[in-house]
Amino acid sequence: MSAKKIPRRQAIPILYTRGTHYDVGFDMGRTFGSMIRSFLELCGPLNETYLPLYDQPEGREIYNQTLESVKRSFPQYIRELEGVADGAQVEFHKLFLLHMDDITPIALGQENLIPAAPVGCSDIIVNNDSFRILGHTEDALSAQLNHYYFVVADIISDTPQGKYNVKEEKFMSLCYAGHLPGYTMNFNRHGLVFSINTLSAANLRSGKTPRHFITRALLSAQNYDQAVTILRDSGVGAGDGCSINMTFLNNNDPFTFYNIEMGPVEQGANESPLDIKVINNNEHNFHCNSYLRLPVKEVGGAIVDSSVARMETFSSYQPPKTKEDVIKLLGDQTNPPHTVFRENGDVDEYVKTIALGVFDCINKTCTLYSDNPTTNEPLAVISMQL
Template sequence: MATSFPVLYTRGSHFDVGYSIGSTFQSRIQTYIQKSFLLQDTLLPFYDTREGRDFVEAMLSRTEKNFPKYLDEVRGQAQGAGLPFETLFVNDLLMEIYFYFSQKPPQATKEDLGCSTVYINRPDVKVIGHNEDGENLARTLGYVIDATITGDDGVEEKFTSLCYPGGLPGVSIGCNYHGMIFAVNALDGPTIDKAAAGDFVLRALLGASNIDEVKKVVSNVGFGVSSGFNINVGSIVDTSTQWSVEVAPNVFESKVSIKEIHESDDPEKSTYFHMNEYRHLDIEVETAERSRARFERALSLPVPTCAKDARNILGDTDNKTFPIYRTVSPSDDYATVCTGMFDLLNKRFDIYMDNPSSDTGPLLRFNMQCEA
């Protein structure tokens, strides 16, 4: 049973917050970089090639134009952690390099992409639950950031986000002071060159105050996005609707589809599931067997009508080869790092470090606020 997981409360400029994260979690970040099979077997060896250097330099040039303030966070974090900036920047290009542009066959494949999400939007229950699946190291080396950032332009960001060691906030589960909640699923789809890195687009989402801003951020006009993802979105301000936002790669402007999950007394209409496949954006992609198995298992279970039902689905291990709640096994290099439960009516964000269907309860609990 998990008994602790660190939370850092930090404020300052983008660089200052990055430095605070890096210096506070220096040991965790360095250990993750040293032990991560994603980094050590594929990402860093790719960067050591001429092709890899050219690719990373091109991505860096685009990011300098598109998201310079978030590069300041990476620079601060690298300095605080005592690591080269390039190492952490490469870490933020995981989806692009690991699954698509490296020539070395990866240990984990697109088939292993993770995360599962359950929506419930009833008049009396408004919940989004999410399994965050990733490298098992993140269970012991990850952390949560509660940050207040004031940039040179005077724009303030306040958010709470689960973070992978050395990575940008925003790529997993989190919420912000506009009352918006976000849970991200990687999508098995095409990846392209000459567009913005997906992790930086997701980092920018933490500043969005409504669904229109979410669409603007992920469209990223002028740069697009290089890798696809799904963002499961809710709001404690507008609880009548929840949103599934699917994004596909495109140069200059991303392809975006938004499905609305409206409040309903009908259990079938008030429930929605999303794993690692495109469900509503018109795109030709073969569905991964692991994602399909989790989706079909969720559909086979009783329709959820309360938070406990959602947790039971997210904790399900009936399919021993492709379970919804994942642990490292001979057939799976990834694991469920944690489960995030967003209760929009009660304005609560809970994080379960153990199987959420058990009676252990959440290890971390945050009160969501709207200060806008």
């Protein structure tokens, strides 16, 4: 049976690792090497778009500009990704191209090479005295089904690292095979809990910081002000955009959630544009994969259509107030083809919900599912106290 034909597995691997950035990356690559190599073989955008463009002089120039920019800001995360490549015995440039995502084709004016697909995630925040919940579906290319894992890392450096002078990081993050932590659902030792929605801006920037590296840096944030500083990325700015749903379990009085829309840096600027929405007590929030507040031109098509449909599904329910309400909404499949929980049984379906997490910020637990939560028991309930 080929890797592509493996049906949904009831399994979420977890790796505990400690060391330098390179050490932690190497452990991820060595432990999940077969999974990473399998995903690289199956990844359509990598093999059909990113690698052919990389082999052209113009594409290689965009790659080199972006790599050098990230090295200047976050050399430690480049070493971490080099560790993943060495541990998995795969080429580094393939992994870095995955982190650049659609920057290369859009920067080259070849948007036609990007599949018009409803890629992205759905998030629900409920903030009241009894339930403080962040629920997140991890929606990705179907090739990423069974190609992900959780990493619990304790990274210790002898000297301050990168533009924010970080010496130690401790976090848990879901990782797509071959990817750095941070661009999914996560929490760190400072009480930061956050999840990501992919947003597809029409104008992406080469030579800037890919969103994957900005959210990787977010795992080091100790408080709200540091988190916003990291997202702004002053001096460079984001090359592409996303939405961040976040809160801090510590020092929240009153308890507050945030939804932050981050856009790619504007032409001639050097800082990510942000729109910050505060979700106070007795409020809730939904977010999917289109810009709701930040005035950013989007690519349009299936990703926006799907996002609009899922938001309409959420709005058709009574406002969520409990954990059970959140689970019901995230497992909803009543509005095909753009259902909230994406799974029609076809292993070749382009986009699937590959995992789901419900963060209980009062009890400090993360409940993990690998299948629809309305019909399946969770695979694990993990403490968020690192």
